[in-house]
Amino acid sequence: MTRVIAQGTFDLLHPGHVHYLQEARAMGDRLDVIIARSTNVTHKQSPVVSDRQRVTMVGALDPVDGAHLGHPEDIFIPIEEMDPDVIALGHDQHHDEAAIESALADHDIDCAVERASERRPEFDGELLSTRQIIDRIVEERA
Numbered sequence: 623m624t625r626v627i628a629q630g631t632f633d634l635l636h637p638g639h640v641h642y643l644q645e646a647r648a649m650g651d652r653l654d655v656i657i658a659r660s661t662n663v664t665h666k667q668s669p670v671v672s673d674r675q676r677v678t679m680v681g682a683l684d685p686v687d688g689a690h691l692g693h694p695e696d697i698f699i700p701i702e703e704m705d706p707d708v709i710a711l712g713h714d715q716h717h718d719e720a721a722i723e724s725a726l727a728d729h730d731i732d733c734a735v736e737r738a739s740e741r742r743p744e745f746d747g748e749l750l751s752t753r754q755i756i757d758r759i760v761e762e763r764a
Contacts, residue, residue, distance in 0.1 A: 624650030627706040629692070630715065631658045631752075632676050633669035638712075638750040640683065641741035646710035647685035649736055654688040655680050656700050662692060665716055670756070698729045706733045713740040 628646040632639055632655075647653040657676050660669050669676065673691055681689030693699040701709070709726070711717055719735045726733060741750060749755050 623652060624707045625652045625654065625704065626650035626708045626710050627654050627656060627701060627704055628710045628712075629656040629658065629697075630712060631663055631666075631669055632680050633671050634752040634755045635679055635683075636749055636751065636755060637744075638741050639680075640685075642710075642712040642738045643680075643683055643685045645738035649708045649710055652687045653685055654690060654704055654706070655686050656690050656692045656697075658692050659694055661694065662697075670752075698725070698731070701726075701731055702729060705731075708734045708736055711735065711737045713738050 626646050626649045628643060630639070630642070643653065643655065646655075657673065657680055658669075660673055663669060671679075677689045677691050680686055690700055709722065711719065711722075715737075719737065722735050726735070743750060749758060
């Protein structure tokens with residue numbers, strides 16, 4: 623069995639998230655998703671949706687076999703516990719594959735790192751990012 627791990631913030635779910643998770647699931651037989659804790663999101667604004675709700679929502683998606691809240695201090699602890707064959711990155715995630723591969727080696731985790739493809743809008747006005755959703759809400763409801 624090939625075990626895949628995807629990870630992310632997954633704030634305000636949108637078709638881009640679904641595409642990423644569908645592609646990640648296609649990389650193996652089981653997909654576990656690690657959802658970043660709000661307190662650990664430092665590369666962008668904090669999530670609007672609570673940690674617990676984001677875990678519940680991601681876990682309800684068809685491609686996902688298990689949804690897990692990330693560790694509060696060490697992102698590698700759940701990865702070590704799950705022992706994946708593949709770590710799937712989203713097409714626009716800020717992670718550098720070589721740096722991740724190096725960190726995995728430092729933690730004696732032997733797995734491949736793959737990146738999902740970009741999902742293009744399928745119709746005018748389709749929102750494919752949390753930022754786009756927030757901007758639209760502010761524009762239309764403020």
